[in-house]
Amino acid sequence: MDAGMAFFFCFIVVISALVLGTVKEVAKRAIALKEKRLDAERAAALPAFSGEVAARLDSMEQRLRVLERIATDGRTDTAATLAREIEALRAQQEEAHGVPLNLKEKVQ
Template structure:
């Protein structure tokens, strides 16, 4: 009886070691797969985000140039020219659906 119990105990230990090793390998592979998926997602979304940021930056630079010109323009009939330039900026903004020029409106 003592030999049978010792054999059973050894058998249980060996089976447990095999199961634990298998679980460890499966977990390691699952983690590696998840890391690859995250890296692939970052690689795909980074250029799209960069191009979106670059486009917005270009629009803001254009607006800033117009506003600088308006502020430093000393020519005649600046009121009418100012109104035309502001209307042009608003028209561009409505087409692009970006940051509104009318800051009283809430952005949704």
């Protein structure tokens, strides 16, 4: 191999290394930009999700308080009162368009 051919080979290797290094950096920055966009989208969606979860949690907490009160109440007409309060809970849940409390229907 003569000197001209060796020089040409070294030139090609150096240029290839520079091009690959540049491509690597561009790809790294593109991936970082996509990650930032995804993080921003997740952060924007989180408050709406958190609000929905908080509303459902409040509803469940209210229902639990009523059930605790029913269970610990010492009234004599417990069965009739219990039936009325459960029906009131069902009606309230149906108004809120949440999970139905009708235990007679099978959930699929």
